[in-house]
Amino acid sequence: MEAGAALVASDLRTAERLLRAHLRDDPFDVAAIRMMAELAGRLGRYRDAEALLRRALELAPGFRPARSNLATVLHRQNRSAEALAELDRLLADEPDNPTHENLKAAALGRIGEFEEAIALYESVLAKAPDQPKIWMSYGHVLKTVGRQPDAIAAYRRAIALRPGLGEVWWSLANLKTVRFSEEDVAAMQEALAGPVLSEDDRLHLHFALGKALEDRGDASPSFRHYVQGNAIRRVQLPYDPAETDEQVARAMAIYTSDFFAVRAGWGCPAPDPIFVLGMPRAGSTLIEQILASHSQVEGTMELPDIPALAARIGAGGTPIGELTPDQVRALGEEYLDRTRIQRKTDRPFFIDKLPNNWAHVGLIRLILPNAKIVDARRHPLASCFSNFKQHFARGQSFTYGLEDVGLYYAAYVRLMAHFDRVLPGAVHRVIYEGLVDDTEREIRALLAALGLPFEEPCLRFWETDRAVRTASSEQVRRPINRDGLEPWKPFDPWLEPLRTALGEVLDAYPEIPAACSFPSPRP
Incomplete structure (x- = not known):
């Protein structure tokens, strides 16, 4: 009971001390084991949480709360198929349990089974219509499949139930096509001034108000809200630019011309993946939509599998x-096995558009030498400021400071320039502004670089009916336009820290600065 009270109070140290002492005396207490798993989960130690929950279920196979927790932990590790298997066992015993249905809907959305997810959310909401967060999750999946009016209605229902739920206000703003009314702005300001508001609600409201005021042309107050939202998130998600610089330096030292020459012919020969990478908010979703309009290419999502493989190699595995x-070869085959659940058609090629895979180009080229790589690049100020004003649901810790995002962009350019030298022609670069200026020329060049024949639907990509799971979902459902080409200009007076961090990368764009053209370091 004392450990439970400590968990409720978020006094994790006390909870751990009490639980460890109790489990020494009674190592078979499945309730205590489950509580220890909850503690591990709160600390982000999901593997430990999983092991504890499996131990509890080994001792008590019918312990449903532990199985429910296990499904959640598996879902958080992006192991959706395993999570779904546990949820199906739970739903076989409790077919109308809304908690299980809600988590199953989220897991189905993770693997692209959107229609089934929508049906489950509707089932849950029919039984529990006053749950604002479920209305919000329902809105997310409706947005993904292109049902924007229905998504907006779901978000509005969530706001009506809980006006201070900052995340749903941000979800509306993040559609990029919604223009907030005066009443909306007043409601957000009132919620922000409320006496009881979580930091998460507060940061989401700041980002949403930043977008609302930006749309009205009020750059100064808009920027203040962006700064405040970013400041909260930066405390929650610290970032050290030195770690990125070290990662880039290690990659440049390891992945040399000689490294790849010695390993020619290694890896899984499958040509299936097309990696679209670079900075977030640089046009990768647009490129994905163009390619997914081709009869031979399937769009999926931002897949977490390459970083997971890289993390495993770096965490005590074989160098x-x-x-x-x-x-x-086994690593390449494992990547294909892990991503197979995302493939819903028999098209021979599929897209992995996780932008951060730029840091893993060397690993990709090693384990999947026939995969294609596309670098989506956008003007440094446009890309970096778009990241600064974008709140990401997960990761992207470098985006919450102007200096941080500028340094990150410069590191990305430096590493990609290295691979241009050691793997000439392996990466096809798409400059966003060039794509806007001469769309057909750039699309033809892109398809040629990927070895694909030209197809007319790629020019009319906005007509392609498919799910899009990123912040650009609504923007790629209309023709290319110049509306967001220079989003930083109204905010230029406050961007000196960003300009300084970018340095020569900004001055040279779209070319590569001389500082990035030095010979590769040797290991």
């Missing part, structure tokens, strides 16, 4: 330079 040919 990348010591992997055998069989191990390298």
Whole structure:
């Protein structure tokens, strides 16, 4: 009971001390094991939480709360198929349990089964119509499949139930096509001034108000809200630019011309993946939509699998330079196995558009030498400021400070320039402004670089009916336009820290600055 009270109070240290002492005396207490798993989950130690929950279920197979927790932990590790298997066991015993249905809907959305997810959300809301967060999740999946009016209605229903729910206000703003009314702005300001508001609600409201005021042309108050929202998030999600610089330096030292020459012919030969990478908010969703309009290419989502493989190699596994040919090939095959659940058609190629994969180009080229790589690049000020005013649901910790995002962009350019030298022609670069200025020329060049024949639907990509799971979902459902080409200009008086951090990268764009053209370091 004392440990439970400590968990409720978020006194995790006390809870852990009490639970460890109790489990030493009674190692078979499944309730205490489950509480220890909750503690591990709160600390982000999902593997530990999973092991504890599996132990509890080994001792008590019918312990449904532990199985429900296990499904949640698996979902949080992007292991949706395993989570769904546990949820199906739970729903077999409790077919109308809205908690299980809600989590199953989220897991189905993660693997692209959107219509089934929508049906489940509707089932849950029919039984529990006064749940604002479920209305919000329902709105998310409706947005993903292109049902924007229905998504807006779901978000509005959530706001009506809980006006201070900042995330749903941001979800409306994040559609990019909604223009808030005076009444909306007043409601957000009133919620922000309320006496009881979580930091998460507060930061979401700041980002939403920043967008609302930006749309009205009020740059100064808009920027203040963006700064305040970013400041809250930066405390929650600290970022150290030195770590990115070290990661880039290691990659440049490892992945040399000689490294790849020695390993020619290694890796899984499958040509299926097309990696679209670069900075977030640089046009990767647009490129994905163009390519997914081709009869041979399937769009999926921002897949987490390459970073997961990289993290495993870096966490005490065999160093990348010591992997055998069989191990390298196995990694490529594992990537294909992990991503197969995302493929819903028989098209021969599929897109992985996780932008942050730029940091793993060397690993991609090693384990999947026939995969194609597309670098989506946008003007540094446009890309970086778009990231600064964008609140991301997960990750992207570098976006919450102008200096941080500028340094990150410069590191990205530096590493991609390295791969241009050691793997000439392996990466096809699409400059966003060039795509806007001469769309057909750039699309033809892109398809040619990928070895795909030209197809007319790629020019009319906005007519392609498919799910889009990023912040640009509504923007790619209309023809290319120049509306957001220079989003930083109204905010230019406050962007000096960003300009300084970018340095020569800004001055040289779209070319590569001389500082990035030095010979590669040797290991």
